[in-house]
Amino acid sequence: MARNEEKAQSMLNRFITLKNEEKKKPKERRPFLASECRDLAEADKWRQQIMREIGRKVADIQNEGLGEHRLRDLNDEINKLIREKGHWERRILELGGPNYTRHSAKMTDLDGNIVDVPNPGGRGPGYRYFGAAKKLPGVRELFEKPPEPKKRPSRWEIFRRIDASYYGYRDDEDGILEKLEGPAEEEMRAEKLREWQRLEEVKREAKRAVKSGEVAGVTPGVAEILFEGEEDVVEEERREKEKEESKKEQEFVVHVPLPDEKEIERMVLEKKKMELLKEYTSEDLLKEQLEAKALLNVQR
Template sequence: MAILLPLPPKSGLGEFRIRDLNDEINKLLREKGHWEVRIKELGGPDYGKVGPKMLDHEGKEVPGNRGYKYFGAAKDLPGVRELFEKEPLPPPRKTRAELMKAIDFEYYGYLDEDDGVIVPLEQEYEKKLRAELVEKWKAEREARLARGEKEEEEEEEEINIYAVTEEESDEEGSQEKAGEDGQQKFIAHVPVPSQQEIEEALVRRKKMELLQKYASETLQAQSEEAKRLLGY
């Protein structure tokens, strides 16, 4: 074992020879362990505790392969080096507070129309869909007339107060503003309160809470004073 153990990384031996020597070292280590157990059973010293630990320090055991160790150049054999490489730690999971920091108006879709890209695409798709529906209606109408069916009088459609024409949609749906660089900017009409409005609402709410608190205390004090004067 003393001859086989020092396997330098650059020993010049072939791969199969190094594997054979490493197997021989592990075989001798197992035999040595059996002799240590037998000596202890016969009342001799426990060499497992008091014996030298040099072999354990020089040998490296593969995780999950208990008992078998690799020594010297055997640790650099193909397929063995990868067994000792540690897997990278997974990235730490973000807490709920860290995830909430990334949530803003854009997350809820309030700023989707500000870049001026979606609105023109929606208008173009709307025109295309409207033209397809008109062509379909004309084709069905011509087919009915060709079959000799009389054209039914169309009922007067109810006025939809929520309908928005294309011109009104262009005027009210978005406004164009020229920025500092001369490019047009689109600002969507979304009822998003400003920071000042939020602060004013919080101040009004705080005033109402204080007013209710101190007003109730004043009324209670007046009631107690009246009871005391009346002798209750």
């Protein structure tokens, strides 16, 4: 080990190292302003250099164990390089080069979906987060979509869901309603049939009692039927009386003689004649005509 150090520190080796460094060109620094560059090839070279730096820093920021402060610093540096890259791309376009901004990358959330975060956290427009920086406190909320408020359905949406089932037209398709209504319907039919048979039997007994003249000794059911028949007769008489009274109220009694249709036509014709005479004759002529009618005893 000591032998190697002695070789490196020897006069000849140091002389050769200095000569090699003199032959090397001085290391070029990237211009601070993109507008200072006037060569398209150099501008493209500086853009490629910035792209390599962004790639290294994006790879470093994927490590979640760097800590919150280091992740935030790395994210700031990456955004600064991205802005600088945009300046160089615009300069390349001014110098007649290709338009690199057309196919620029989009920001994505934790699931890989493209999102639009124009001004997150007040850090200026276009600020982006990379790698583990998306999971920092206060940053995760920027990529979470707020829950959509529950919209009240419109009248059209309510009526759109209404079909035949809403009106009960399909209640019999499942067979449950038929099983429930079948026994109930049979029981109701049997009950109505028994009631009808009882009434028919009572009516027959009532008819036999009326024919034989033994109405007083009939059974209670027969008396009930007869009482109902009597009520029907009374109700019919009451209706007949009401009809007669309404007819009497509708009748109109004339106490003075009214002219018939021919008399009314004659009076209208006479009136029209008088109006024509007033239009085409003078008052003196009318007086003479009336005097002549009076002398001749003409009523018309």
